[in-house]
Amino acid sequence: MRFIPVTKPYVLLLSSGLILIVGYWIFWLLSEKISRCIPVEDDTLSTSPEYQEFTFRTKEWNMVIPDMSSYNQPRILVGRTDVVSVTPWLAPIVWEGTFDPVLIDNIYKPMNLTIATTVFAVGKYVSFLKDFLETAEKHFMINFRVRYYVFTDRPNEVPSVNLSGGRHLTVISIPGSNRWQEISAQRMKIIHNTIETQIRKEADYIFCLDVDSKFHFRWGSESLGRLVSVIHPGYYDTTRNNFPYERRPASKAFMSMDQGDYYYGGAVIGGLVEDVYKLTKECQKRFEEDAKNSIEAAWQEESHLNRYLYYNKPSKVLSPEYLWQDFKARTKEVKVIRFSGVIKNYAAIRPNE
Numbered sequence: 001m002r003f004i005p006v007t008k009p010y011v012l013l014l015s016s017g018l019i020l021i022v023g024y025w026i027f028w029l030l031s032e033k034i035s036r037c038i039p040v041e042d043d044t045l046s047t048s049p050e051y052q053e054f055t056f057r058t059k060e061w062n063m064v065i066p067d068m069s070s071y072n073q074p075r076i077l078v079g080r081t082d083v084v085s086v087t088p089w090l091a092p093i094v095w096e097g098t099f100d101p102v103l104i105d106n107i108y109k110p111m112n113l114t115i116a117t118t119v120f121a122v123g124k125y126v127s128f129l130k131d132f133l134e135t136a137e138k139h140f141m142i143n144f145r146v147r148y149y150v151f152t153d154r155p156n157e158v159p160s161v162n163l164s165g166g167r168h169l170t171v172i173s174i175p176g177s178n179r180w181q182e183i184s185a186q187r188m189k190i191i192h193n194t195i196e197t198q199i200r201k202e203a204d205y206i207f208c209l210d211v212d213s214k215f216h217f218r219w220g221s222e223s224l225g226r227l228v229s230v231i232h233p234g235y236y237d238t239t240r241n242n243f244p245y246e247r248r249p250a251s252k253a254f255m256s257m258d259q260g261d262y263y264y265g266g267a268v269i270g271g272l273v274e275d276v277y278k279l280t281k282e283c284q285k286r287f288e289e290d291a292k293n294s295i296e297a298a299w300q301e302e303s304h305l306n307r308y309l310y311y312n313k314p315s316k317v318l319s320p321e322y323l324w325q326d327f328k329a330r331t332k333e334v335k336v337i338r339f340s341g342v343i344k345n346y347a348a349i350r351p352n353e
């Protein structure tokens with residue numbers, strides 16, 4: 001019985017040591033299980049476009065601190081009240097007076113971005129290139145790196161336009177066609193292929209624009225966003241049942257009378273290169289499915305674009321300031337016209353009309 005007082009502390013020490021080891025082992029097992037769950041959530045998050053844009057921005061922001069020295073105080077109760085400047089899914093609708101151009105440039109400038117701009121000039125449409133490029137040099141993404149991609153069947157007729165520093169132009173030969181509908185529609189496929197082979201490596205954002213147009217006023221970094229579309233100037237005051245969507249259920253661009261947010265113009269598609277890649281891929285796929293069934297949507301790729309944007313909401317919407325038409329008188333809500341389609345003689349310019 002004498003040894004009991006000696007062995008008791010020894011047993012106590014041993015058992016508490018054992019409890020500690022078992023406890024640590026259980027803790028280790030649990031934390032392993034928890035940490036194994038995290039990458040699954042991470043994966044889902046990192047593939048979401050919003051997350052990509054966010055990390056893309058913050059990564060760039062960390063590199064250079066933007067200049068915030070002086071700009072007007074943002075107001076809560078003072079601003080434009082004559083137009084709606086946010087969609088019901090909380091994407092900005094960009095109108096003059098809703099953004100500070102100096103501030104927004106100061107935010108985007110340090111990111112050192114390159115903006116790709118695709119433009120098609122097939123057949124006689126090559127004659128629009130000079131004005132398009134010359135006015136872009138005055139108003140489009142000034143002080144940003146811009147890479148124009150001109151697609152044409154007449155490379156020798158591409159005008160030589162003086163480009164400012166940091167701006168670059170590539171001419172890409174494509175075949176002509178004797179149907180304007182086909183020329184317009186095939187843009188989706190060609191843009192998609194060129195993003196894959198080239199643009200993806202050369203630019204951050206992309207705008208795909210109609211060539212029969214001119215810039216008249218600033219079109220800058222306020223237009224940048226993950227997925228950007230423009231409200232068509234002919235339909236911004238119209239109810240959705242009057243939008244010229246494709247209405248035949250047999251078409252893959254079908255929209256019923258009670259569907260639709262806005263009517264978007266096919267003359268402007270923009271966003272992060274990868275988001276426009278997805279858009280062009282999907283629209284092209286659905287356009288081809290229609291072709292197999294001998295259907296061409298009412299407004300070709302524009303109809304498919306409108307359907308796509310109904311199911312994949314744009315993260316930024318440009319007001320009709322960014323797509324006007326020269327034959328249309330300016331309305332009071334349009335304070336500036338930034339980009340406008342020129343008046344054209346359809347019979348003289350299109351191969352079939």
Ligand SMILES: CC(=O)N[C@H]1[C@@H](OP(=O)(O)OP(=O)(O)OC[C@H]2O[C@@H](n3ccc(=O)[nH]c3=O)[C@H](O)[C@@H]2O)O[C@H](CO)[C@H](O)[C@@H]1O
Binds near residue numbers: 119300
């Ligand atoms: C202002 C606007 O939203 N315009 C759209 C509208 O008509 P538009 O009358 O604006 O179509 P359009 O004749 O300008 O054709 C669209 C574009 O295709 C190219 N092109 C066309 C014909 C040709 O012979 N050569 C050539 O290069 C050119 O870049 C032109 O800007 O509906 C079209 C439907 O297909 C497109 O969605 C246009 O973007």
Ligand SMILES: [Mn+2]
Binds near residue numbers: 210211212267341
């Ligand atoms: Mn056009």
